[in-house]
Amino acid sequence: MSKSKTTTTTAKRGRPTVEGSKRQAVLAMRAAKVAAGGEIKRGRPAGTKKVAEVTIEVKAVAKKAKAVKSIESLVDSIVNEA
Numbered sequence: 001m002s003k004s005k006t007t008t009t010t011a012k013r014g015r016p017t018v019e020g021s022k023r024q025a026v027l028a029m030r031a032a033k034v035a036a037g038g039e040i041k042r043g044r045p046a047g048t049k050k051v052a053e054v055t056i057e058v059k060a061v062a063k064k065a066k067a068v069k070s071i072e073s074l075v076d077s078i079v080n081e082a
Contacts, residue, residue, distance in 0.1 A: 054079065 017024060030040055056075060
């Protein structure tokens with residue numbers, strides 16, 4: 001003897017629609033534009049990736065070659081981060 005209960009609801013999820021609202025008018029205009037063969041594009045531009053140009057001038061005097069290599073690697077890491 002199994003007690004199985006199935007209920008189905010037809011309620012819409014989310015915010016209810018209000019007839020005559022500005023949003024419904026905009027959606028109707030978009031639907032009419034598409035039906036007439038128009039094209040709907042994005043509302044704002046996608047944007048571009050900003051790239052900064054960096055110029056670094058380093059004057060260093062090192063007594064050992066090891067210090068020069070560490071300064072060069074430091075400058076390279078700064079350039080790669082920018």
